[in-house]
Structures are given as C-alpha cells and as structure tokens.
Amino acid sequence: MYNLHLSPEQLQSRDTVREFVAQEIKPLALKAERLEPRARPLLVEALDKASQIGLRTLALPEEAGGAGADNLTCCIVTEELAVGDPDIAAVLAQTSTLAHALFDRLMTQEQCARFLPAFLAEQRYHLALAEHEPDRDTALGINYHRPQASDARFATAAVRAGDTWIINGRKDRVVGASLAALFAVRASVGEDGAGTLLVPRDTPGLGITRSETSWHHGACGALTFENCGVPAENLLTAPLFADAGRAIPLDQALNLGIGRAAYEAAFDYAQLRVQGGRPIIEHQAIGAKLAEIAIRLEVARAAIWQAAWASDHPDAFADRSLPDLPLTTIAAVFASEAIYRAVKDAAECFGAMGVMRDMPLQKYVHDARICLHAGAGNSEAKLRIAEALARYRRPAGAAALAAE
Amino acid sequence: MDFTLSNEQRAWQMTARKFAEEEIRPTSLERDEIDDPRETFDWEIIKKGSKLGFRTLAVPKEWGGHGTDFVTQALVMAELAKGDSAISKTFSQCWKWSHLIAAACSEEQKRRFLQPFLEDDTFLLGKGISEPSAGSDNRLPPDDPKAGLKLRAERHGDEWILNGEKCFIANASVGKLFFIDARTDPNAPLRQGTTMFLVPRDTPGLRIGKVFNKSGWRFYQNGEMIFENARVPHANVVGAVNGSDMKTHAAGDRTGGDLFGDLELAANALGVCDDACAMALAFARTKTQGGRPLFEQQLIQLKLNRMHLLTEALRAFVMRVAWEHDHKVRSANAGLCMNFSTDVIQEATEINLDLHAGAGVSDRRADKLVRDAIIWSHLAGDSVQRMKATRRLGK
Numbered sequence: 001m002y003n004l005h006l007s008p009e010q011l012q013s014r015d016t017v018r019e020f021v022a023q024e025i026k027p028l029a030l031k032a033e034r035l036e037p038r039a040r041p042l043l044v045e046a047l048d049k050a051s052q053i054g055l056r057t058l059a060l061p062e063e064a065g066g067a068g069a070d071n072l073t074c075c076i077v078t079e080e081l082a083v084g085d086p087d088i089a090a091v092l093a094q095t096s097t098l099a100h101a102l103f104d105r106l107m108t109q110e111q112c113a114r115f116l117p118a119f120l121a122e123q124r125y126h127l128a129l130a131e132h133e134p135d136r137d138t139a140l141g142i143n144y145h146r147p148q149a150s151d152a153r154f155a156t157a158a159v160r161a162g163d164t165w166i167i168n169g170r171k172d173r174v175v176g177a178s179l180a181a182l183f184a185v186r187a188s189v190g191e192d193g194a195g196t197l198l199v200p201r202d203t204p205g206l207g208i209t210r211s212e213t214s215w216h217h218g219a220c221g222a223l224t225f226e227n228c229g230v231p232a233e234n235l236l237t238a239p240l241f242a243d244a245g246r247a248i249p250l251d252q253a254l255n256l257g258i259g260r261a262a263y264e265a266a267f268d269y270a271q272l273r274v275q276g277g278r279p280i281i282e283h284q285a286i287g288a289k290l291a292e293i294a295i296r297l298e299v300a301r302a303a304i305w306q307a308a309w310a311s312d313h314p315d316a317f318a319d320r321s322l323p324d325l326p327l328t329t330i331a332a333v334f335a336s337e338a339i340y341r342a343v344k345d346a347a348e349c350f351g352a353m354g355v356m357r358d359m360p361l362q363k364y365v366h367d368a369r370i371c372l373h374a375g376a377g378n379s380e381a382k383l384r385i386a387e388a389l390a391r392y393r394r395p396a397g398a399a400a401l402a403a404e
Numbered sequence: 405m406d407f408t409l410s411n412e413q414r415a416w417q418m419t420a421r422k423f424a425e426e427e428i429r430p431t432s433l434e435r436d437e438i439d440d441p442r443e444t445f446d447w448e449i450i451k452k453g454s455k456l457g458f459r460t461l462a463v464p465k466e467w468g469g470h471g472t473d474f475v476t477q478a479l480v481m482a483e484l485a486k487g488d489s490a491i492s493k494t495f496s497q498c499w500k501w502s503h504l505i506a507a508a509c510s511e512e513q514k515r516r517f518l519q520p521f522l523e524d525d526t527f528l529l530g531k532g533i534s535e536p537s538a539g540s541d542n543r544l545p546p547d548d549p550k551a552g553l554k555l556r557a558e559r560h561g562d563e564w565i566l567n568g569e570k571c572f573i574a575n576a577s578v579g580k581l582f583f584i585d586a587r588t589d590p591n592a593p594l595r596q597g598t599t600m601f602l603v604p605r606d607t608p609g610l611r612i613g614k615v616f617n618k619s620g621w622r623f624y625q626n627g628e629m630i631f632e633n634a635r636v637p638h639a640n641v642v643g644a645v646n647g648s649d650m651k652t653h654a655a656g657d658r659t660g661g662d663l664f665g666d667l668e669l670a671a672n673a674l675g676v677c678d679d680a681c682a683m684a685l686a687f688a689r690t691k692t693q694g695g696r697p698l699f700e701q702q703l704i705q706l707k708l709n710r711m712h713l714l715t716e717a718l719r720a721f722v723m724r725v726a727w728e729h730d731h732k733v734r735s736a737n738a739g740l741c742m743n744f745s746t747d748v749i750q751e752a753t754e755i756n757l758d759l760h761a762g763a764g765v766s767d768r769r770a771d772k773l774v775r776d777a778i779i780w781s782h783l784a785g786d787s788v789q790r791m792k793a794t795r796r797l798g799k
Contacts, residue, residue, distance in 0.1 A: 036439070037619070135764070141701045142694040215766045275540040277548050285787035344750075348781045351539045352572045352626075355619050355778055362619040365778065369757075377762030379703045 025084030082257025090218025128180035177221025245326025428487030462499030485675025576627030609634030739793030746785025
C-alpha cells in the first residue's frame, strides 16, 4: 500500500501555517535588522502568536491538551515555519517534540501533575533539551568500527544527596535556552547510569548564557550547573529518544524551509529581473539553475518525508516495507548538502545583491550553512551509516551512548 | 618549463608575505567584524602598504612606478590575500586602473593623474560600471541600445554633463579618482555608445551614497556614486568618444578579456586557499580526538588532500596565466582561470570550515574565509562570467 497522499488534517496544517507565516512572520523576519547574522533577537511576539494557534503543543496528544499531530505533520509545519524564520521553527519544534516525549511517554502521572498544568497554561512556557557538552566529542572518527572508548559518559553528573540530585557540569548548544522554563538535562547518574533530570529555569545553581546567533538556530545557549539541586522525583530513567538514526527529521525539515525561502525569492526575482532583453528566467543558464534548485529541494523533501513517515510507522521496518537503515541520518546527509548547494545557487541569481547583509539571500546561505555543520557533521554521519550498513554493534554499554 | 622565480620576483613575494603576516593578518578579523560597512576600512594599513609599494607596483618604471610584471603581481596579490582577501583587493584595485592609465591615457592625462597618484599614499583608484538595472548586460551586452548602463553624459562646449547613478563601485567611499563609463550615444548599443571618463572625487555634482554592507570582503568598500549634473572636462575623456571598450584593445588584448582583472580574482583566491589549507593542516595536526591528532583519521586526510590538490592546481593555472600575460600569449585562459578559482576557493574554504565545525570548533576566521569566498560567485563564477570566457574560445 504505497501512498503519498497527505491527510486532510496534514494539508490543512500546511495551509494554515503557510498563511500564518506570510501574515505574521515574514513581514518581521525580512526587516533589515533581522537579516544580520550576528545579532538577531528572537521574534518573541510572533513566537507567542504561533503558540496561541497551537504550534507549541502540536505533537502533544489531544488527551494531554495538545493537537496530537504525527511526526510527518510536525515536519511539514516546521518546514513552513522555517520559510519565515528558522529560529521560531527551531524553538517550537523543540518544545513540541519534548512535550510529546516528556508528558506522554516519560513522566509518571505524579510528574505530569507537577509540570503539565503550568506548561499548558503559559504560552511562553518552553522546553529545552540539554544534551551536548563542550569538549566532549562523540569521536566516531577514531572509534569507527571499534568499541567506544571508556570515557563516553556525560561529564555532567548528578549525585544523590538525601531527597535531592545535585548536578554539576556544563552543557552547550541548548536550543531555546534563552527562554525555556524547563530543561531536560542529560547526565551521568550514580555509578554507571545515565538519565534525564528535569531542571526548572529558576533552580539555584543553574546559570544560562546566550550563544552567538551566528552558529546555531533557535535562541541557543549554554548552561552551567554548580551544585544545582533538584528533587529526587525529577529524575527520568527511561531513554529520552530511542534511536537517533530513526528520529524525527525536524532539523532537516527546518533546513528545507530555508531552502524553500531562497528558492521562492530567486524564482520571483528571475521573473522580474530583465537582462539581455528578457526576464532572466527565460535565459537557459538561469532556467537550468532554478531547475537544479527545484530538483535538490524536491528530492531532499522526499528523503525527509520518508524518514518522518518511517518514524510514525516503525512497523514498516519490521514488515520489510522500509530498508533496515538509519533513514533520518541518510536524509540529513543528503538534504543538508543538497539544500546548501541550492541556496548558494539561489543567491547567485541575485548577483551582488546576493551577498548584501540587508537582503535576505545572504541570510539564507548562512542559515543553510548552520544546518550543514550542525551536530558532529556529515563525515561522522556517514560513518554512522556505514556502521549500520555493516550491522556493526558495539558492546551493550557503549552502544547505548553511541546511539544518542 | 621553468617555474623558478627571479630574485626580484622572490623579493616582492617575501616583502608581501611579511607585510601580510605582521600587519594585515592581525587586523583582518577585527575589521571583518565591524558592523558599519564604512568603518571597516583602515587608512593606516593602506599607508603602510603604500610605502612598501603595494599601491603603485603596477605602474611602469618610466612613469615612476615599480613596473612589476604579471608574475610578480600575481605573487603579491596571493600573499596579501593570505592575510586578508579584501585588503589585498583594495591594493590591487589600484593596479587594475593604473594599468589602464598607463595603457590608455594621453601623456597630458598621465601627467595630471598619474603623478598625484604616485605621490599620495592615500590616493586610491576605482572604476564605475555597474548600475542598479545593469549588471550582466554590461558584461555580455546585447545589441539592444536600451540594455546596459544608463549613466548619461552630454557634451556642453568643453564639458560633459553626467547624470545618473552607479552602484557597487569599488573604493567609492575612499577613492580619489574614478574611471566612469557613461552613455554618450543612447541610440547605439552599449559598446558603440559608451565613453570612459576620468572623474576626480571632488567633481562638482558627484556625491557618494551608501556603502554596501556585504557579508564578505567587508574591508573592501563598494558604494553608490550619484551624478547630478556632474561636470567633467572634455580633457578627461579616456581614448575616443563612444570608444569605451578600447581599453582592452589598447592593452593589447584582442580577445575581449579583461587582461588584469581576471588574473586578479584568481590570484587573490589562491591566497585565500593557501590560508585555508594552512589553517586546516595546523588544526588537523594539533586538535585531538580521543587523545590522537585529527590528522590520523582517514576522512580528515581525504579532506586535506582535496583542498590541497585544488589549491595547487589553481596555483599552477594562475602562474601560467601570469606568465602568458607577460609573454603576450593571448587566450581564454585568464577567464577560465578566474571561473575555476570560484570553484576552488569555495570548496577549499568550505572544507576548512567543515573540518573545524566537525570537531566542534566554531572558528571565526574559517567562517570569514567562507563568506569572502562567496563573493566570487557574482564576480568571477556566475554563468555570465563563464559564458563570457567560453565566447572567447569561440572567436
């Protein structure tokens, strides 16, 4: 049963968000001061409006108070939002995905009772995941096809003291750090475990600094924990996300939105700009370039949607409808390279205006470059895919961390 | 085949290398990160470089310059660009047009303009071609008289009255003398109806508009020039009226190429590639993962291999084109080399950034080099520039 139809709900979500972005985000996002790569304050009011139409709780099940959207719908919405503003798209994707994981799967009823009402009530209540640590590289480059080195544990550690977990350590690249009300902090717990601690923003001992906007999307920041204590019941022991190779491809859906924004700008411009006596779209060189951009974006979307659909239908791996491969990682490598190239080509259609900081094209190039270098990069991703192809499995303890 | 440099060529290269390392590189990133595009410029570095000859080295010896050959010029541009691509370009922008003064200006014009240029360390040159509605049409002009630049010049006795607007003009906000292309016969196609004028900065009716805020090459000033009944004496016409494209003929290039300009971008790119390679190699040797240098990893070695092989291929091409220029060998090679340099500079700088980012390091200079390299897209490597080089092959 091969089926590429979107459901009426998915189509409606796409149209609604596309309209919202055109009305509420684009007019703000295209202002010259927002196009500066190194200092762009988050568009908080537009973010609030997006929350009001339910995008903050998009993935949260309906019975918990959300919209209960599936992963593919979340990717479609993230793409649409990123056409307008990747930072808003990143913050909302993060909050919505974490809300689903935390409130639906990981928290006990007692934990939900403590956190969910405030989350639902306050439109500015955002969630953030603190996982990456400075100076701790996953080092697959040296561990490819070898058991992981023994120091693979998180350096951030939680130690039990009575009814409290005392956390010490540092985290960086935390999306939404500058506004999140609750952090899910990955840490070493006890002697040899790993877990997730729920740390409210106002917890004493938690320090938050904003990262430079030029290297990350989504109001990123760094966290420091200095004897930061949270109640014992704030520990979640179940794995946060099962398998990174089959995760929801939201990062690339966001990237696809950047690519589309660049494509749409170039397409419009190519119809308006006249050189050589005709609109430049009527010249072969520009026509073929626009075609190449469209090809890259369409094929990237196919890979991203397949990975998103697969994350909604894990049984499709079991019944051999899908190959037993890390489809999300595969989509990420292909899409990030294809979209960066597409966005550069789109900028080239603008001539010198493609590099002006008060024009959007240079920002799209910059934004796509951030996606190209996100995480540990595509070389590492290719090694992960290669290990999956060879069915390489690490010894149990190391494998759990390698999958994160 | 002999790639040995003469003592004089070697001396210029070493002087440029030292200046780039000691004076340009330390200020490069700081200048790049200034947000106001007018403030990125630094006269001190221009004066220091000028005293070493980097502003005037292309002027022939009989006119008081250094009379360097194209090989030397390529070497110096590359060395300066290792320190900062945009600062190198600011200097070589003066060579580009001092070539033109030497080749195309009358003796009287040389006396009036070349002498002050040689004497003043802050005398920079520029040339105005691009206009808001005419970019590619100036590079590959169609026959339609309506296409191409529109700045109008009308003769009134001994003066020409200029009206119109130029944009993206190099050194607009800092230059003292500009070569301005203007339409003197609006009913003729671009090349038959355009005249080049020498326009000093203090010409009545000329004002400088905004300085463009680019994502790369931030030191390099590209600005608007607005002509409102600007009055230029007839004595400032370069060559013949309606004969703007004589510049390439006068320079001896009958293939329609921009003899110096194409080499300039390729040689500048070479310097940036050298910088990217050196950065990447040093990083791979010193940065460790799991206690071992990155350099030991196969994928890192393959990336270093790719950027070095591209850079060395570009070096061979650049030096060949410079040598061909010196020996008056005419071909499409300068254009092809410029096109090629776009591909090489962008791939090499992207690999360098990827190496750093992949190891978790946000290196600001690696990011700067990528932003500088993007400039090549519209200057040297867009489809128009590629077709232009191809059409030389077809002639």
